[in-house]
């Protein structure tokens with residue numbers, strides 16, 4: 001079966017094994033490494049599809065769990081699918097809902113057939129399974145779908161992890177069977193294993209043998225220390241096929257993105273840039289700027305003098321500070337736009353460094369400028 005998602009590897013950085021490539025999907029192609037804006041409820045909060053295209057966002061995310069509960073996947077199917085519903089004609093990636101069940105709903109009961117839980121909206125009884133997660137994502141018309149998995153709580157014992165991984169593999173196989181109703185495959189397997197390197201390697205090999213068109217690395221960015229995430233990646237990516245994309249779920253901050261690319265990751269998502277933007281915290285080439293800080297009251301310069309986004313070219317720190325303190329919606333739009341632009345541009349700069357075999361030098365310089373080395 002020809003997969004709908006095809007990875008084209010263009011270059012591997014000589015020093016690190018980091019990759020530059022292109023991912024082709026039914027709704028178009030995008031360059032990697034790529035940061036993917038999160039649009040949980042079928043909108044990247046406060047920003048329009050036109051603005052997302054303008055900033056270079058090649059693909060956005062939406063969330064199966066949330067859209068299933070509200071407005072419902074059948075409604076979106078009747079609307080002609082998620083692309084039409086939200087007026088986004090480029091690639092969309094959706095999660096399987098597993099993570100949200102475990103992170104949002106209090107009462108849940110995990111069984112072999114799936115997870116019984118209550119809606120976090122109205123407490124109604126719900127049931128999510130590998131087959132149901134495929135049905136919802138196909139109704140949405142997602143270009144890249146996630147297998148239904150368990151993202152175990154952190155920390156989890158080895159015994160729990162071994163049982164959970166085995167069930168996640170069985171669920172992944174059920175998803176592959178349920179998914180062939182589409183004429184092409186666009187389902188990613190999700191590698192678990194917590195912070196146990198041997199389990200990470202084992203699960204990567206297990207899922208690699210199922211020949212998915214792409215692989216997500218789950219179970220991370222759940223509170224573990226940065227070095228444990230990096231070690232988990234080092235135990236995982238070498239055992240995933242080099243000709244398939246790797247997506248690190250829920251990551252993240254500028255340093256974690258660069259360190260993930262160095263360890264063979266191609267795709268990232270995180271709510272961080274839009275979440276911190278809502279209280280006026282921004283990412284700039286000189287590190288974080290918390291715009292509500294009084295030092296910016298009469299700072300009529302750009303948010304980031306090294307950024308060429310329309311926010312940094314047209315608005316001052318003093319104006320942004322005024323809007324955020326006044327809780328003006330336009331202020332949140334501007335900080336959200338800039339933060340997403342910053343991470344998408346960072347991935348473009350990283351991609352260029354890979355093409356020129358100078359990623360470690362880039363990392364050194366970026367960390368210095370951003371102020372990471374001061375920590």
Ligand SMILES: CNc1nc2cc3c(=O)[nH]c(N)nc3c(CC[C@H]3O[C@@H](OC)[C@H](OC)[C@@H]3OC)c2[nH]1
Nearest residue numbers: 040061062063095098099151218219220221249250
């Ligand atoms: C923050 N740290 C983090 N670690 C994660 C680990 C997993 C995991 O092991 N399995 C699954 N299935 N999902 C995970 C997710 C959720 C990503 C989604 O969560 C949504 O963002 C909150 C977004 O939905 C638009 C995104 O869609 C792919 C994680 N998020």
